[in-house]
Amino acid sequence: MGKIVRFWSDILEIKFTKENLPQVNHLLTTNDNKTYLLVKRIIDEETIRAIIIYSSKPININDKIINTKKSFMVPVGKNSKNNIYSFEGKPLLENRNTSPKYIEMNSIINNERYLNNQNEIIETGIKAIDFFIPILKGYKLGIFGGAGVGKTVLMKEIIFNVNKKNAKTSNIFIGSGERSREAIELFNELESSNLMQNSAMYISKMNESPGARMSIVPIGITASEYLRDIEKEDVLLFIDNIYRFVQAENEVSASLGKKPSVGGYQSTLESDVANIENRMFKNENGSITSFQTIFLPMDDLSDPSAVAVFNHLDGNLVLSRNQTAKNIFPAFDPLASSSNSVDESIIGKDHFNAIIQTKKILKTYKDLEDVIMILGFDELDEQSKRTVKIALQLENFFTQNFFMTEHFTKAAGVYVPLQDTIKSVQRILDGKYIKQSPEIFAYVGSNLDIPTDEELNL
DSSP states (O other), rough: OEEEEEETTTTEEOOGGGOOOOOOEEEEEEEHHHTTEEEEEOOOSSEEOOOOOOOOOOOTTTTTEOOSSSOOOESSSSSGSSSOOTTTOOOOSOOOOOOOOETTTTTTTOOOOOOOOOOEEEEEEEEHHHHSSSSEETOOOEEEEEETTHHHHHHHHHHHHHHHOTOOOOOEEEEEOOHHHHHHHHHHHHHHOOOOEEEEEEEEEETHHHHHHHHHHHHHHHHHHHHTTTOOEEEEEEEHHHHHHHHHHHHHHTTTTOOOOOOOBEEEEEEEEHHHTTTTOOOSSSSSSEEEEEOOGGOTTTOOOHHHHHHOOOOEEBBBBBHHTTOOOOOOOOTTTTTTOOOOHHOOOOHHHHHHHHHHHHHHHHHHHHHHHHHHHGGGGGHHHHHHHHHHHHHTTOOOOGGGGGHHHHHHHOHHHHHHHHHHHHHHTTTTTSSSSSGGGTTTTSSHHHHHHHHOOO
C-alpha cells in the first residue's frame, strides 16, 4: 500500500515502503480499483511517479494506492476473438460467451527471427498495392497520408479483401487515439461479413488519457504474439494510427518533464517506435503481417514521427492530396511510395519490369507537367505526347471502386487478381490503347475486356 504525496497535471508522486516499491510499467489502482495509474519513473527507494490512465473520481493527496505488482492484463488466444477490448482488458460486448485467457502485457516478447527463402505473397485485390507494393507474409506496410486522404478506408478494404482469400488467418485491430465512430463502423462491417468470429479489437479512443492511447498498441501486439507463438497462427495486424501512439508517448514524456528533441517530439521517439515495430515479423511459429496508418502533420513526409516509423517498414504507401484533387482514389502516389519486395527473385521478371517501366513513364509525365501547363499539350513532340497519354491511362487505371465505399459511391466494389493487373498494365505500356481516351480506364477492374485499338479497327 502506498499514498499520494503530491501531484500535478496527470502525474502523481507516490510513496511506498521499500519492500512494496513497484517497477516501471506496473499498474496501480485506487478508488476501489476503479482508478488506474501506470508507473513511469522511480525517484528513490520509496518514491515513484505514475501517470493517470483512467480516473473514476477526483484524486486527493494521501489517497491510498494499491500496487497490483503487474502491468496491463491482455485477453489472448482463441477465446479472445469475437470481441472488443478496452485498455483494462474488459470485453465491451456482452453475451459473446468469450472467456479469454489473460497474460501480462509484454510478457512473451520473442526476438527469434526465422529466415527462409519461401516468400508468400498476400494478394489484396487492390491494384495499386498488389502491383507497386507486393505484400509478403511477415511484412510491415505503412500507409502514410494527411487528414482526409483515405488511410482508414484503405485499411478497411485491405482487411476485407485479404480475409476473402485467407480464411484461416486471425485478425487483430488496434485503434490508438482514433474516432469511436470508425471503430463502430469497422465492427459493424466485420460482424455483417462474419469476420468478427476470427477477429479481436483493442481500442483506446482519442478522448482517453495519453497513458491509455500509448498502452493499447503494446497490448494489441502482445495478443498478436500469443496467436503467432502459442497458437501457431498467421496474424494480420492492423494499427490505426501509429502517429497517435507517438503523440501519446510525447504527451507522457512532456508531463514527466523530459526535454523535447527534434520537431518538439520526445527524446525517446526512436526507441518508443522501435520497441513496438521490432516485435512484428515472421518466425517458425507463424507470421505477424502488419498494416499501419501514419498520419502526416501538414502532409509532410519528412516529419520526425514519420521518419522514425519509416525506418522500420518493409514498404511505404503514400496517399497524396494532389491525387484526391484529381479525383483519383485510392489517392496513391506511386513515385513517393516504395517497397523492398520489388525484387525480380520475389515477384518475377514480368512484374518487376512492368513496375520499372510504369514508374519511368509516370516520372517523365511529372517532369512534363509544368511544360504542359505553360505551353499546352499540343506543343510537345510526338514521343512526349505518347508518353503523357500512356501515363494518364495508367493513372486512371489504378483508380478502383472499394467494397467499403459502396454505400456512398453507389458503385460496386471490385477485386482484381494480381495477374490480371500485371497483364492490364502491360497492355497499356505496349500502347494498345494509344488512340483511346485515358478516361475509359477510370474505375474499371482489369482492362482485359476492353477492346484494343487493333480490335476496334477490325
